[in-house]
Amino acid sequence: MNKQNKNASRPFQTAGERLDDVLGDASQRIEQETQLLIKYINDELVPAIRDHSTNALRVAGDKLNQVADMMDSNKQKKG
Numbered sequence: 001m002n003k004q005n006k007n008a009s010r011p012f013q014t015a016g017e018r019l020d021d022v023l024g025d026a027s028q029r030i031e032q033e034t035q036l037l038i039k040y041i042n043d044e045l046v047p048a049i050r051d052h053s054t055n056a057l058r059v060a061g062d063k064l065n066q067v068a069d070m071m072d073s074n075k076q077k078k079g
Helices: 003-008 011-078
Strands: none
Touching: none
């Protein structure tokens, strides 16, 4: 029996092999895409978030200073 006839008599085996090929290719592609996503997050997003976070903290600090000044000013007016 040649290979083609052998596979024709075993459709589930060949279907399983084809499925393994498809899933193997898909899992390899998912792995590659995951690595690209991790690299993008580490190289692009994390630095941007850190930069914006420090700016936000500076603005919040300035606002807290203003509130503290207002509170001191109100104490002096009442005192």
